[in-house]
Amino acid sequence: xxxxxxAVNRARVLGRLEEISRIGALENGGVCRLALAPEExxxxxxxxxxxxALGCVAYADAIGNLFLRFGNVGSNEAPVLVGSHLDTQxxxxxxxxxxxxxxxxxxxxxxxxxxxRAFLPVEIAIWCNEEGAxxxxxxxxxxxxxxxxxxxxxxxITDAGGQSVEAALRQATASLRAAGISLAPRELAAKYRAxxxxxxxxxxxxxxxxSAIGVVTDxxxxxxxxxxxSGMAGHAGAVPMEGRQDALTRARxxxxxxxKELAAIDGLRFTIGRIDVAPGSINTIPAxxxxxxxxxxxxxxxxxxxxxxxxxxRGRAQFTRLIYQAPIPFDPExxxxxxxxxxxxxxxxxxxxxxxxxxxxxxAALCPAGMIFVxxxxxxxxxxxxxxxxxxxxxxxxxxxxxxxxLAGEPGQ
Amino acid sequence: xxxxxxAVNRARVLGRLEEISRIGALENGGVCRLALAPEExxxxxxxxxxxxALGCVAYADAIGNLFLRFGNVGSNEAPVLVGSHLDTQxxxxxxxxxxxxxxxxxxxxxxxxxxxRAFLPVEIAIWCNEEGAxxxxxxxxxxxxxxxxxxxxxxxITDAGGQSVEAALRQATASLRAAGISLAPRELAAKYRAxxxxxxxxxxxxxxxxSAIGVVTDxxxxxxxxxxxSGMAGHAGAVPMEGRQDALTRARxxxxxxxKELAAIDGLRFTIGRIDVAPGSINTIPAxxxxxxxxxxxxxxxxxxxxxxxxxxRGRAQFTRLIYQAPIPFDPExxxxxxxxxxxxxxxxxxxxxxxxxxxxxxAALCPAGMIFVxxxxxxxxxxxxxxxxxxxxxxxxxxxxxxxxLAGEPGQ
Numbered sequence: 124x125x126x127x128x129x130a131v132n133r134a135r136v137l138g139r140l141e142e143i144s145r146i147g148a149l150e151n152g153g154v155c156r157l158a159l160a161p162e163e164x165x166x167x168x169x170x171x172x173x174x175x176a177l178g179c180v181a182y183a184d185a186i187g188n189l190f191l192r193f194g195n196v197g198s199n200e201a202p203v204l205v206g207s208h209l210d211t212q213x214x215x216x217x218x219x220x221x222x223x224x225x226x227x228x229x230x231x232x233x234x235x236x237x238x239x240r241a242f243l244p245v246e247i248a249i250w251c252n253e254e255g256a257x258x259x260x261x262x263x264x265x266x267x268x269x270x271x272x273x274x275x276x277x278x279x280i281t282d283a284g285g286q287s288v289e290a291a292l293r294q295a296t297a298s299l300r301a302a303g304i305s306l307a308p309r310e311l312a313a314k315y316r317a318x319x320x321x322x323x324x325x326x327x328x329x330x331x332x333x334s335a336i337g338v339v340t341d342x343x344x345x346x347x348x349x350x351x352x353s354g355m356a357g358h359a360g361a362v363p364m365e366g367r368q369d370a371l372t373r374a375r376x377x378x379x380x381x382x383k384e385l386a387a388i389d390g391l392r393f394t395i396g397r398i399d400v401a402p403g404s405i406n407t408i409p410a411x412x413x414x415x416x417x418x419x420x421x422x423x424x425x426x427x428x429x430x431x432x433x434x435x436x437r438g439r440a441q442f443t444r445l446i447y448q449a450p451i452p453f454d455p456e457x458x459x460x461x462x463x464x465x466x467x468x469x470x471x472x473x474x475x476x477x478x479x480x481x482x483x484x485x486x487a488a489l490c491p492a493g494m495i496f497v498x499x500x501x502x503x504x505x506x507x508x509x510x511x512x513x514x515x516x517x518x519x520x521x522x523x524x525x526x527x528x529x530l531a532g533e534p535g536q
Numbered sequence: 537x538x539x540x541x542x543a544v545n546r547a548r549v550l551g552r553l554e555e556i557s558r559i560g561a562l563e564n565g566g567v568c569r570l571a572l573a574p575e576e577x578x579x580x581x582x583x584x585x586x587x588x589a590l591g592c593v594a595y596a597d598a599i600g601n602l603f604l605r606f607g608n609v610g611s612n613e614a615p616v617l618v619g620s621h622l623d624t625q626x627x628x629x630x631x632x633x634x635x636x637x638x639x640x641x642x643x644x645x646x647x648x649x650x651x652x653r654a655f656l657p658v659e660i661a662i663w664c665n666e667e668g669a670x671x672x673x674x675x676x677x678x679x680x681x682x683x684x685x686x687x688x689x690x691x692x693i694t695d696a697g698g699q700s701v702e703a704a705l706r707q708a709t710a711s712l713r714a715a716g717i718s719l720a721p722r723e724l725a726a727k728y729r730a731x732x733x734x735x736x737x738x739x740x741x742x743x744x745x746x747s748a749i750g751v752v753t754d755x756x757x758x759x760x761x762x763x764x765x766s767g768m769a770g771h772a773g774a775v776p777m778e779g780r781q782d783a784l785t786r787a788r789x790x791x792x793x794x795x796k797e798l799a800a801i802d803g804l805r806f807t808i809g810r811i812d813v814a815p816g817s818i819n820t821i822p823a824x825x826x827x828x829x830x831x832x833x834x835x836x837x838x839x840x841x842x843x844x845x846x847x848x849x850r851g852r853a854q855f856t857r858l859i860y861q862a863p864i865p866f867d868p869e870x871x872x873x874x875x876x877x878x879x880x881x882x883x884x885x886x887x888x889x890x891x892x893x894x895x896x897x898x899x900a901a902l903c904p905a906g907m908i909f910v911x912x913x914x915x916x917x918x919x920x921x922x923x924x925x926x927x928x929x930x931x932x933x934x935x936x937x938x939x940x941x942x943l944a945g946e947p948g949q
Contacts, residue, residue: 326774343773347818359807359830360756360891361739362915364799371808375788386777394772395784396818398811405760405809405828405858415818417772445818478773501768502775505820 131520144217153507158210158252159291166209182309186267187251187292193231194244201314203531206248216509223321226520230527243531250482265482315490317530320483321523327502335518336465336472337496342484343419344426344450351441356410374412392419421476451484457493464525544933552638557630566920571623571665572704579622595722599680600664600705606644607657614727616944619661629922636734639933643940656944663895678895728903730943733896734936740915748931749878749885750909754834755897757863761829764854769823787825805832834889864897870906877938
């Protein structure tokens with residue numbers, strides 16, 4: 124197979140991204156397509172239309188994940204799964220999620236042009252509510268599909284307006300039906316041959332190093348805390364410095380000590396994303412300070428050890444563990460396949476750990492999985508300024524297409 | 537004059553404090569008498585009634601400060617002024633303000649029993665909206681009276697419900713009139729012989745040192761800032777530690793450097809009472825951090841120098857100066873008089889700087905002024921747990937009475 128034969132169609136890929144970006148477009152170039160909202164449903168309908176034109180059949184599972192099957196429709200043969208999500212943050216960008224979906228569709232486009240060769244079935248996956256922006260938590264659809272989150276619990280989650288996932292899902296399905304689209308049922312935790320997802324990095328590493336392709340080896344593990352420090356309120360003018368029990372001063376000392384411990388751990392990322400003090404008055408000594416701690420590492424034992432080190436400060440504050448997600452290593456075979464494909468195309472690549480979590484973290488429990496990252500400008504994401512250059516889009520899509528062809532390729536040969 | 541002759545009536549003072557504490561009483565022992573609200577007006581009516589029974593005449597100025605004149609009524613002779621305020625915080629205590637008013641009334645009680653001796657006229661002052669809780673700013677009434685704040689601006693200030701000071705004042709005056717109380721007009725910035733105010737310390741110094749009487753020498757000066765630090769948002773998992781532009785990390789380093797500078801300045805009090813970060817999400821690197829800085833010192837040049845030192849950090853943040861109040865030194869003669877009175881009574885006293893501001897800070901611009909502090913438990917104020925022991929109340933009132941008698945005493949002798 125020559126490079127020429129499986130080349131992606133640049134105009135088609137960029138044109139489709141552009142077309143989807145108009146659904147839910149915001150004033151400053153960004154987009155708002157909340158999970159199961161009319162804008163997301165419209166973008167799903169557009170995808171289904173394009174896929175059906177290629178002979179795909181559309182399935183949906185009970186939590187609203189969409190599967191567009193190409194090849195051997197009707198058989199139970201485990202497909203190679205490729206996809207991402209179409210929902211966005213309330214003020215989101217035009218690449219997070221949708222790039223992986225349009226690139227997955229391009230895989231099917233290229234496969235459909237290779238009618239002379241046999242492939243395993245390939246399915247485009249469009250995961251429901253990856254962002255967690257309308258319905259908390261994030262990666263809800265893939266978590267339910269993989270059996271990591273109970274279906275009934277997910278259906279009962281409500282948005283800020285009080286609408287449940289179940290009701291929103293019913294509405295979205297009704298809208299699709301009204302547009303003439305019906306979806307065949309798909310069981311949860313179905314069998315897959317492999318899963319690959321293309322995504323913007325959402326960090327600055329590839330851009331800074333001039334790498335076109337990030338070969339994702341792992342998704343970092345994550346532990347998050349709420350930390351509460353107590354003190355005693357007092358008048359900022361009346362209470363002498365000596366003998367103050369200033370909760371913020373204590374919290375700052377604690378943060379500095381935690382910093383010192385964690386900075387010594389190689390590869391650890393930690394962030395204090397929120398801090399609040401009470402009563403929060405300019406002339407009152409804080410009686411209470413509360414901050415969050417987000418700690419990530421790709422290695423399970425390092426993450427566990429870091430958590431232990433943090434919890435050793437228990438004497439100075441109340442630590443509440445909010446979440447613990449173990450690191451996810453991706454399939455070494457898929458990692459090598461992506462690397463080989465990039466090399467054949469002459470694209471600079473580097474192995475990279477995903478700092479953010481993704482649907483692939485859940486799907487990795489069902490089948491060998493991998494991810495491909497492409498650079499985004501300044502590492503900016505979840506923001507209207509999110510930007511991925513056309514060349515990066517095309518290079519990433521090309522590597523995805525050839526990886527999927529390799530995974531689905533020519534069985535029996 | 538013997539100690540016996542001018543002794544305060546313990547039962548009367550404590551009983552009146554108890555009676556006023558019932559007006560606006562809250563569930564947990566505290567009180568809510570917002571400025572110009574019906575509860576405060578009712579407490580003013582009670583005071584006027586008690587004072588009228590002693591032969592006082594009630595005056596009010598254009599901003600709702602109340603003056604209850606005893607002796608030489610109708611003359612223009614400059615009186616010795618003694619007072620405080622009756623308004624409270626929304627969840628306030630039973631001593632802040634009201635103690636100084638009941639003690640001022642006790643001065644008139646004792647004077648009225650000394651009918652054989654000549655005194656200058658004495659007036660009880662009840663300042664309007666000292667707390668600044670309903671109408672911002674604090675010490676509004678005394679500031680307007682002293683010419684430090686324009687009357688028209690003050691009348692136009694509105695509360696959270698949109699009612700103006702002017703409308704609230706009209707309502708309060710109508711309520712008093714309906715209760716048969718009419719108020720003679722009093723010009724702003726009237727002439728006074730002296731001003732003395734008794735107040736709870738609102739800090740822990742007297743209690744910690746076991747002093748019954750605080751002889752206030754100065755009110756600290758105050759400079760407040762809003763400090764804004766910029767950074768760059770990013771995903772807590774995706775952006776490596778190196779090269780992060782974390783606004784909170786920067787703000788913490790700045791706070792530490794400011795700490796170091798200011799800790800070296802003797803007697804300076806500084807407080808960070810508020811801190812906020814944006815976007816304030818657990819898994820997002822802060823793009824912006826904002827905190828306040830409240831800095832106090834009794835000496836003008838030290839305060840000015842401290843402000844300069846703080847503003848030298850301009851390169852690292854945006855500093856907005858919110859307020860600058862110069863320190864107020866009290867009259868050395870009055871300070872000595874209070875000290876002598878306490879000594880004669882055998883009460884332990886110490887010189888003390890007021891950390892909080894008070895109406896006396898404004899009145900000090902019109903006449904020689906001074907303040908007397910008494911201990912409050914744990915330094916707690918603006919709180920339902922505010923507590924001043926009966927002995928401290930009586931000792932403070934006794935010192936106030938004798939100080940006023942000394943200031944108003946026996947002219948021509």
